[in-house]
Amino acid sequence: MNHLISIIIPCYNQGLYLDETIASVLNQSYTNWECILINDGSTDNTASIIEKWESIDNRIKSHYKENGGLSSARNLGLKKAKGFYVQFLDSDDLLHINKLKIALEYLQKNDLDIVVTNYAHFTNDVENITSPYYTLKQEFLNYNNILYQWDTDFAIPIHCALFKASLFELFEFPVTLKAKEDWYMWTVLFYNNPKSIYINDTLCFYRIHTKSMTGDNFNHMINNTMLFYDLIKTVIPKDDYIKLIELSNKKYINKSAVESQKKQQIKQSNAFKIGNKIEVFLKKIGLNNLSQKIIKKFSEK
Numbered sequence: 046m047n048h049l050i051s052i053i054i055p056c057y058n059q060g061l062y063l064d065e066t067i068a069s070v071l072n073q074s075y076t077n078w079e080c081i082l083i084n085d086g087s088t089d090n091t092a093s094i095i096e097k098w099e100s101i102d103n104r105i106k107s108h109y110k111e112n113g114g115l116s117s118a119r120n121l122g123l124k125k126a127k128g129f130y131v132q133f134l135d136s137d138d139l140l141h142i143n144k145l146k147i148a149l150e151y152l153q154k155n156d157l158d159i160v161v162t163n164y165a166h167f168t169n170d171v172e173n174i175t176s177p178y179y180t181l182k183q184e185f186l187n188y189n190n191i192l193y194q195w196d197t198d199f200a201i202p203i204h205c206a207l208f209k210a211s212l213f214e215l216f217e218f219p220v221t222l223k224a225k226e227d228w229y230m231w232t233v234l235f236y237n238n239p240k241s242i243y244i245n246d247t248l249c250f251y252r253i254h255t256k257s258m259t260g261d262n263f264n265h266m267i268n269n270t271m272l273f274y275d276l277i278k279t280v281i282p283k284d285d286y287i288k289l290i291e292l293s294n295k296k297y298i299n300k301s302a303v304e305s306q307k308k309q310q311i312k313q314s315n316a317f318k319i320g321n322k323i324e325v326f327l328k329k330i331g332l333n334n335l336s337q338k339i340i341k342k343f344s345e346k
Contacts, residue, residue, distance in 0.1 A: 051128030055118030086112030116218035148207035158239035164249035224269035
């Protein structure tokens with residue numbers, strides 16, 4: 046059963062990592078695949094990198110589109126895909142050499158719709174990996190856990206999975222979502238109760254970027270979470286939606302309470318009290334700007 050696997054890679058200004066990502070596809074021990082690269086209006090050297098790899102292997106195919114975001118790029122990849130199975134891969138992440146082979150064996154042996162594998166984190170060197178933020182488990186692979194526990198107890202990087210392509214015949218990623226689109230996909234797919242399995246083999250690598258999240262990015266995530274709620278309510282039963290909103294409200298209220306407690310603990314700490322005394326002293330000698338930096342430093346600890 047040598048079925049074709051379509052590997053869909055959206056590409057937007059990740060030329061720095063794209064060579065390594067494509068190489069992880071070419072190195073696959075399972076060889077019956079097509080790699081669909083969607084250049085989503087990149088302004089860096091992505092186009093020349095794609096052209097180079099297309100000349101090396103005819104299984105690599107590319108399509109250019111005006112920039113529309115990750116969801117629109119994946120949708121175009123799904124339209125172009127010819128495979129019986131689908132593997133998503135972001136343009137800065139990597140696949141283990143046996144990812145396709147092992148996942149496909151589980152799919153076919155057990156007549157499954159989705160196989161999810163374990164993953165690891167890395168920054169620049171895939172030889173130096175670290176444990177993921179979440180410990181994945183078989184019990185997470187159901188509709189209720191995905192809807193209610195996502196980003197609280199777990200999240201699943203999309204390249205951990207190998208999917209039957211038929212799951213996406215009536216599905217599109219919402220192009221208005223610029224984040225949380227994976228959560229939407231997993232919720233919609235598992236609402237229909239697909240046959241799935243988790244295997245505890247580290248077969249994917251998720252790149253961690255060193256840049257910290259800015260305030261703008263935090264607001265971006267919050268705004269798209271709200272948009273996710275608006276979109277998912279048209280898909281799931283009303284009672285499930287109400288429960289989701291109730292749980293989300295409790296989560297954010299509890300988080301706010303914890304943050305308030307942390308701030309109170311900081312104010313009661315010796316470091317903060319010493320900082321206040323330093324501030325008073327520096328005001329007297331006209332160096333109050335420096336005192337603000339010191340107070341900020343204490344507060345961040």
